[in-house]
Amino acid sequence: MLELDQIGFSIPRGGGEQALLQDISIRVNRGHFMAIVGPSGCGKTTLLRVIAGLNEESEGHIRWEGRDLAEDGDLEPSEVGYVPQFSIAFDELTVEESVESAVRLRVQTRSGAQVEEIADTVMEQVGLTELRDRRVKVLSGGQKRRLGLALELVSDPTLLLCDEVTSGLDPKSEREIVELMHELSEDGRRIVINVTHSLGGLHLYDSVLVLFAGRVVFHGPPDQLAHYFSVENAEEVYPSLANREPDDWARSWARHADAYYEAAIKAEPDQLEGAHEPAPVPGPLAQFWVLLARRWRIFFRDRTGLLLHLAMLVGFPLLVVIFGLDGIPQPKHVPAGADLMEKLAAQQAVAADNLKIGGLISGLIMFQVILLTLMGSNNSAREIAAERPIFEKEKFGGLHVSSYIASKVCFLAVLVLVQALWMGVFVQLCIPALPGDIVTRLLILILVNSAMCAICLGISGLMKTPEQATLLSIYLVGFQLPLSGAVLALPGWLEPLARPLISAFWGWSGSLSSMKN
Numbered sequence: 434m435l436e437l438d439q440i441g442f443s444i445p446r447g448g449g450e451q452a453l454l455q456d457i458s459i460r461v462n463r464g465h466f467m468a469i470v471g472p473s474g475c476g477k478t479t480l481l482r483v484i485a486g487l488n489e490e491s492e493g494h495i496r497w498e499g500r501d502l503a504e505d506g507d508l509e510p511s512e513v514g515y516v517p518q519f520s521i522a523f524d525e526l527t528v529e530e531s532v533e534s535a536v537r538l539r540v541q542t543r544s545g546a547q548v549e550e551i552a553d554t555v556m557e558q559v560g561l562t563e564l565r566d567r568r569v570k571v572l573s574g575g576q577k578r579r580l581g582l583a584l585e586l587v588s589d590p591t592l593l594l595c596d597e598v599t600s601g602l603d604p605k606s607e608r609e610i611v612e613l614m615h616e617l618s619e620d621g622r623r624i625v626i627n628v629t630h631s632l633g634g635l636h637l638y639d640s641v642l643v644l645f646a647g648r649v650v651f652h653g654p655p656d657q658l659a660h661y662f663s664v665e666n667a668e669e670v671y672p673s674l675a676n677r678e679p680d681d682w683a684r685s686w687a688r689h690a691d692a693y694y695e696a697a698i699k700a701e702p703d704q705l706e707g708a709h710e711p712a713p714v715p716g717p718l719a720q721f722w723v724l725l726a727r728r729w730r731i732f733f734r735d736r737t738g739l740l741l742h743l744a745m746l747v748g749f750p751l752l753v754v755i756f757g758l759d760g761i762p763q764p765k766h767v768p769a770g771a772d773l774m775e776k777l778a779a780q781q782a783v784a785a786d787n788l789k790i791g792g793l794i795s796g797l798i799m800f801q802v803i804l805l806t807l808m809g810s811n812n813s814a815r816e817i818a819a820e821r822p823i824f825e826k827e828k829f830g831g832l833h834v835s836s837y838i839a840s841k842v843c844f845l846a847v848l849v850l851v852q853a854l855w856m857g858v859f860v861q862l863c864i865p866a867l868p869g870d871i872v873t874r875l876l877i878l879i880l881v882n883s884a885m886c887a888i889c890l891g892i893s894g895l896m897k898t899p900e901q902a903t904l905l906s907i908y909l910v911g912f913q914l915p916l917s918g919a920v921l922a923l924p925g926w927l928e929p930l931a932r933p934l935i936s937a938f939w940g941w942s943g944s945l946s947s948m949k950n
Contacts, residue, residue: 435461435484435592435624440493442476442483442647450491453479454647456683457493461640463591464621466614468635468655469628471644472671477628480644481594484626485515487829497592508592509711510539510831514585518597520577521584521826524570525734526727528561528580531569535584537723539830541713551587559583559613575606582613588712588830593617595627604633611637632667643670646679650686653693661693714831717839724840732844745811746852749804750859757797757864795945797867801856802881802940806913809885809936812848814906816841816890819899845886853878869948877947881940885910888934913937 440457443450454476461467469477482488484495486507495502502508522531532552542548556562559579564572572580578598585593595614599607611627615637618625627638635641635655643651643658651661659666662673674682715723733739817824824837857875861867889906896902913935932938 434463434498436496437484438494438496440483440495441491442479442488443491452647454483457649459642459649459652461624461626463624464618466618466625466637466639467627468638468641469626469644470630470632470641472674475644476647477644478596481596481626481628485513485594485829487515510714510829511588511712512590513592513594514588514590515826515829516581516585516593516595516598517822517826518600520581521823522569522580523731523823524568525731527566527568528556528572529565530730531580532556532583532587534723534727536587537715538720538827538832539588539714541715555583555586558586575602575610578602578610579613591623593623593625595625597628597630599629599631607631608634632670635667645674645682648679648683650674650682651693652690657693661689717833717836720833720836721839724836725843728840728844741811745808746855749808750856752804753797753800753860754863756800757793794867794948797860797864798944799937799941801860801878802937802944803913805853805856805878805882805940806885806937807910808852809849809882810889810906810910812845813886813890814893814903815899816845817893818896818902821897841890845890849879849882849886853882869944873947874944877940877943881936884936909934
């Protein structure tokens with residue numbers, strides 16, 4: 434049983450508190466299918482997130498199976514499923530791969546056969562068996578909503594929370610999704626709660642909860658909805674709400690609740706067949722390998738991204754080599770035995786030649802490190818920001834953050850090693866006269882790429898959208914060239930702040946230092 438006792442939720446606003454939910458008290462038994470409806474901005478999604486534990490209630494108590502979640506601990510990841518408004522899955526994966534990935538991340542299994550068995554069962558439940566080999570990006574809106582449900586059903590949750598999963602669908606697809614959610618609640622064990630704007634098809638629900646300005650104004654059987662609001666049909670409920678203040682509606686419901694409320698609540702089964710303990714979540718190491726394998730699969734299937742990486746890997750070293758095709762002249766020396774005037778002239782000529790050689794070498798090194806900073810930025814600028822909704826969803830389902838970060842570091846480390854080593858080795862092969870120890874120079878190039886990759890990964894983790902992360906990372910790359918040479922002339926108070934962000938400065942100066950002799 435799910436019980437909400439005088440739940441309130443407020444947010445800071447204008448130096449005070451703004452209440453988004455007030456005095457929400459409801460009870461929902463197992464085997465119940467409930468709709469949460471109300472005008473836009475009335476608090477439907479906020480209430481769902483409070484129930485899920487994504488938002489912490491400001492007041493009141495939430496009880497699940499008799500335990501107070503604030504005092505006795507949150508719901509286990511396998512007890513609750515949260516289906517967002519839009520399907521959250523990787524476009525490059527197939528339906529089957531998406532479901533199996535969810536199984537491996539959320540359910541501790543004994544073998545690959547058990548993973549396949551769970552995935553097959555879930556896909557059959559939601560009607561996706563025939564589409565198992567189809568890529569997510571080609572699914573229709575209704576099929577993506579089914580996939581969203583499938584990803585939550587892999588852990589067989591007893592509380593399934595759906596946030597407007599029928600929004601934007603055609604009437605036929607909407608009806609099919611509602612019927613599917615109704616079927617999922619009929620086993621007598623699972624509670625299914627669906628937030629919806631639509632007031633059509635309410636007959637499939639066991640009860641309807643109407644919110645208005647964050648208050649409960651009705652919770653009862655759908656066939657009593659029109660009667661309570663004194664309208665001809667459910668479609669007229671929203672306009673009727675505007676006729677009275679939210680507080681008036683809430684007080685009215687408090688007086689009449691008993692007459693409607695008990696009729697909406699089915700008797701809870703005393704015994705349930707197949708009841709089970711919450712499934713344990715896989716350990717961090719197991720999740721790490723699943724995430725890493727999935728990331729590489731997506732990398733090789735993303736043709737646009739893969740072509741961009743290959744273009745940089747091949748094209749950038751070629752750009753460097755072009756400026757050194759004529760080779761690097763050997764330093765000249767002042768001839769021995771010359772008179773004073775000849776020595777002075779020779780010294781001037783040698784100094785001029787050596788300056789040109791030094792400038793050429795310095796330019797080649799700078800070009801390498803700048804291009805590697807650009808590659809590092811491209812590697813990681815969107816890595817977290819582009820999949821933030823998926824990460825947040827999987828974290829809610831029990832994903833260990835350490836596994837996620839470790840998988841990103843390992844994936845990016847391979848890219849960094851390939852890019853830096855290829856850059857250094859290719860340039861050295863094409864310009865063998867480039868002085869200095871190749872091993873030292875390769876190490877510096879790896880560090881340059883790693884530094885920019887790490888900084889941009891941090892940016893990606895902080896930004897809300899991939900566009901913001903990309904823009905800021907591009908700006909950071911753009912600062913490398915001018916500030917690498919000007920860093921020594923910065924004001925004393927600014928220099929310590931600038932230097933950690935200018936990996937090209939360290940790569941350029943470090944490489945030149947290794948070539949001094």
